[in-house]
Amino acid sequence: MTDRQVPLKPAATVLLVRDHVKINDKIEVFMVVRHHQIDFASGALVFPGGKVDDGDMDAALIDFLPESERRDDPLRAFKIASIRESFEEANILLARNRQTGRLVTHERLDALADKYRMPLQNGELPILDMVRAENLELATDLLGHFAHWITPAHMPKRFDTHFFIAEAPPHQLAAHDGEESVDSVWIGPNEVLTDADKGIYTVIFPTRMNVEVLSRFDSSKDAVAHAHGTDTFTVLPEMEVTDDGKFLLIPEEAGYSVTRRRIDEIMDK
Incomplete structure (x- = not known):
C-alpha cells in the first residue's frame, strides 16, 4: 500500500439558474443525469461540468474575453471550461456576438451547436477555434464563483473542482x-433534495451540499450576486476514523449545513 496521493485533475462545473416559482422553490437550476458508463458519478444528477482541457488554458483566449476579465486570473481556465462544458452538456452558450455585444441568440445557438458542439465534446477542436471563427466573446464576467471543492486525499480519483x-x-x-x-x-x-431522499435521483455529496446552499436564495439574481460579492472557501474534506465508523469532516467556515457525516450515509445518497 502506498501513501502517495493521486494527482488532482482540474475541473469546472456551472449552476445555470433561472427564476421559477414552485411549491417550495423560487428558482430552478439546470441539471443533467450522467450516463451510466461514465467513470465518475455515473447515473448521478449533477450540474454540467467536466475536466479542464488543455485548450481552455490557451493564452490566446484572453483576446476573446471581456476587457474586465483580461487581468491575471488563476480561475480563467476554469471559467472557460465551465462555459465550454455548459455548451457541450446543456446547449447553453455564455458568449456574446463581438459586433453587437449581445449574448448569442437562440437561432445562432442552434447553428453553433450543429457545427461545434460534438467536435468540442470529442476533443476534435479547441474552443479557441470556435470563438475565433465565429467572432465570439466568452462571457466569463457573468460567472460568479460559487464553491471550490477538492477531492479527499484517500480517494482513487481526485478533482480540483x-x-x-x-x-x-x-x-x-x-x-x-x-x-x-x-x-x-x-x-x-x-x-432536488426531496427527490434524492426518495431515491428518485442519485445526488453525490458535493452536489447535494451546493444544492442546499442554492436553496437559501429567493431569486437567481440574488444567488449570482452573492457569488460575485463573497469570497469562496476551499473545501478539502478530511476523513475521521472512530469506533463508530468513518466520517467525512467539512470545515465549518465553508458555511454548509453539514460539518460531519458518516461516509456510508454519503455513499447511499
Missing part, C-alpha cells in the same frame, strides 16, 4: 447532449 453560477440566458433552450448525459431537468433546489 471550481463551481460557478450564472443566470441562464432566457432566449436559449437548455438540452442534454445524449452522450455524457442521458437526461436533463430544470429543477428547484428543495425539489
Whole structure:
C-alpha cells in the first residue's frame, strides 16, 4: 500500500439558474443525469461540468474575453471550461456576438451547436477555434464563483473542482447532449433534495451540499450576486476514523449545513 496521493485533475462545473416559482422553490437550476458508463458519478444528477482541457488554458483566449476579465486570473481556465462544458452538456452558450455585444441568440445557438458542439465534446477542436471563427466573446464576467471543492486525499480519483453560477440566458433552450448525459431537468433546489431522499435521483455529496446552499436564495439574481460579492472557501474534506465508523469532516467556515457525516450515509445518497 502506498501513501502517495493521486494527482488532482482540474475541473469546472456551472449552476445555470433561472427564476421559477414552485411549491417550495423560487428558482430552478439546470441539471443533467450522467450516463451510466461514465467513470465518475455515473447515473448521478449533477450540474454540467467536466475536466479542464488543455485548450481552455490557451493564452490566446484572453483576446476573446471581456476587457474586465483580461487581468491575471488563476480561475480563467476554469471559467472557460465551465462555459465550454455548459455548451457541450446543456446547449447553453455564455458568449456574446463581438459586433453587437449581445449574448448569442437562440437561432445562432442552434447553428453553433450543429457545427461545434460534438467536435468540442470529442476533443476534435479547441474552443479557441470556435470563438475565433465565429467572432465570439466568452462571457466569463457573468460567472460568479460559487464553491471550490477538492477531492479527499484517500480517494482513487481526485478533482480540483471550481463551481460557478450564472443566470441562464432566457432566449436559449437548455438540452442534454445524449452522450455524457442521458437526461436533463430544470429543477428547484428543495425539489432536488426531496427527490434524492426518495431515491428518485442519485445526488453525490458535493452536489447535494451546493444544492442546499442554492436553496437559501429567493431569486437567481440574488444567488449570482452573492457569488460575485463573497469570497469562496476551499473545501478539502478530511476523513475521521472512530469506533463508530468513518466520517467525512467539512470545515465549518465553508458555511454548509453539514460539518460531519458518516461516509456510508454519503455513499447511499
